[in-house]
Amino acid sequence: MTDELTPEQARFYMASQWQMMWWKFRRHRIAVIAGIFLLVLYFVIIIAEFVAPYNLHSRDIDHIYAPPQAVQLFHEGSLRAPFVYGFKYHLDMENLQRVYERDKSQIHTIRWFCLGDEYEFWGMIPGRFHFICPAEDGTLFLFGTDRLGRDLFS
Incomplete structure (x- = not known):
């Protein structure tokens, strides 16, 4: 018996912990969707005033x-x-x-x-x-308003 590794086995043998975690993460569809959702939320936080x-x-x-x-x-x-x-x-x-x-x-x-x-x-x-x-002379309260009349979405 020889101890030769196939290219696929060599790839796993030489992979870092981060690469193996990424491969496992990519296979989990819900985790990928949740990760994309979090990235979108972080981006919106950066441009919240806009x-x-x-x-x-x-x-x-x-x-x-x-x-x-x-x-x-x-x-x-x-x-x-x-x-x-x-x-x-x-x-x-x-x-x-x-x-x-x-x-x-x-x-x-x-x-x-x-x-x-x-x-x-x-x-x-x-x-x-x-x-x-909002429209001219109109309102746009996507999440409603508080006790002072401030828009909760803003």
Whole structure:
């Protein structure tokens, strides 16, 4: 018997720990998808000011504790550009809170790559260019608002 190694065996014999971990990781489909998702999240964190539709400090006192606005593509059966419906609210005097209802007569088309609220990129570089913006005189609260009327997504 000879102790000759085939090229495939030699590759495994000469591989470092990192190479073997990478080979094992690549075979696990869910791990690869989760890794890509994490990389996308890290990238978005780096450019968070650009991605957010509003400035971190901007407030809308007319929309305190507003629920999230779902992005829509269809209005009355027809395909449209991405949009959100506006809100109307009334005061519930029994519970002392605002009750929001979707107003399908108000359609706010989402704007992409537009000028919006001013921000400082990484706290140093002033800018106004955003990836996503609300319609003129409209709102875009993807995750809703807090008790001060600040957009939670921003």
